[in-house]
Amino acid sequence: MASTVPRGPVWAAAHAAKSPLPSRQPLSAPCPGFRRSRPTPHLVRASSRTAEAPARPVPGYELVRPDRPLAASGPISADQIESFYQDGYVVVRGLVSGELLDRAREAAAALESNPLGSSRYAGSGWYLWEKAPVFRELAVSSGMAAAAAQLTPSPVGDTGGREMCVLRDGYFRLAGANPGCNFHVDDGGFWPSPRDEPHGPGVNVWLALDPVGEDRGGLAVARGSHTHLYLDCREAIAGGYTDTCRMDELAPEKAARLEAVKDCPQMAPGDAIVLTRFCFHRGDPFVVGSEGAAGPGISRYSVRYMPGEAVVEGLQRKIRCS
Numbered sequence: 001m002a003s004t005v006p007r008g009p010v011w012a013a014a015h016a017a018k019s020p021l022p023s024r025q026p027l028s029a030p031c032p033g034f035r036r037s038r039p040t041p042h043l044v045r046a047s048s049r050t051a052e053a054p055a056r057p058v059p060g061y062e063l064v065r066p067d068r069p070l071a072a073s074g075p076i077s078a079d080q081i082e083s084f085y086q087d088g089y090v091v092v093r094g095l096v097s098g099e100l101l102d103r104a105r106e107a108a109a110a111l112e113s114n115p116l117g118s119s120r121y122a123g124s125g126w127y128l129w130e131k132a133p134v135f136r137e138l139a140v141s142s143g144m145a146a147a148a149a150q151l152t153p154s155p156v157g158d159t160g161g162r163e164m165c166v167l168r169d170g171y172f173r174l175a176g177a178n179p180g181c182n183f184h185v186d187d188g189g190f191w192p193s194p195r196d197e198p199h200g201p202g203v204n205v206w207l208a209l210d211p212v213g214e215d216r217g218g219l220a221v222a223r224g225s226h227t228h229l230y231l232d233c234r235e236a237i238a239g240g241y242t243d244t245c246r247m248d249e250l251a252p253e254k255a256a257r258l259e260a261v262k263d264c265p266q267m268a269p270g271d272a273i274v275l276t277r278f279c280f281h282r283g284d285p286f287v288v289g290s291e292g293a294a295g296p297g298i299s300r301y302s303v304r305y306m307p308g309e310a311v312v313e314g315l316q317r318k319i320r321c322s
């Protein structure tokens with residue numbers, strides 16, 4: 001696939017000055033009939049980075065595609081790599097499979113703690129990698145970690161992926177009429193690393209543990225929403241934890257822009273959505289009255305990865321990938 005991602009030593013700030021926000025976002029069909037439209041252009045400034053003094057990113061330009069071939073070995077194909085940089089996310093089929101996936105599906109329900117005390121999810125939990133070996137294996141040494149590394153290239157030098165660390169993991173089960181968390185990028189609780197972290201924006205790998213079909217209940221992602229065109233959406237929920245999941249209440253017009261570019265992939269267990277830190281996403285409620293809405297719900301396990309050198313704030317724990 002020919003890439004339309006701009007490459008080369010283009011400074012983001014200079015481009016930002018020439019590219020005011022458009023008054024209206026391009027529309028695409030709502031789920032489930034999502035269609036790809038012309039990708040949102042974003043920029044590269046790889047040549048500004050060095051291993052010794054990485055540049056701090058300009059907001060809206062955190063995802064940088066180096067101007068050179070990227071790692072060919074790993075679970076992400078060359079076309080998928082380009083899609084990731086173009087759209088801010090990519091769907092990877094069968095990222096985890098076999099006995100590892102079976103063990104994860106069995107273990108997940110036993111670790112539900114639901115500490116949110118919220119109607120948004122039927123079940124939830126985190127630090128699963130500390131509680132069950134299968135989740136440590138998933139987080140640290142499975143295809144999930146390999147995908148994150150492949151999409152986090154070294155700033156200079158070879159074409160290999162970077163050493164990564166697990167920043168945070170999470171388990172969620174959406175059931176019945178649960179709305180899930182509305183469009184957001186993860187707040188400091190789930191992404192305890194500075195937003196201008198110079199070593200890279202990081203990667204979130206969302207793994208389906210149950211099938212996601214026409215009844216929905218999975219994840220919606222907003223194509224291209226990691227770019228400067230959606231900085232105002234970040235601002236709308238910048239108030240902290242209590243605002244994170246309320247984009248639809250706090251800024252309905254911004255939520256509508258994100259709805260217009262959303263994708264709600266149907267998934268099989270083991271399929272994954274791999275998204276960059278600043279790509280907006282939300283829980284996708286079940287179709288009202290559907291068979292899925294009357295069922296036990298859909299579980300997912302997600303892991304947030306950062307380059308190994310990245311700063312982790314507060315008392316959060318991080319572990320190295322192997």
Ligand SMILES: [Fe+2]
Nearest residue numbers: 184185186281
């Ligand atoms: Fe999230």
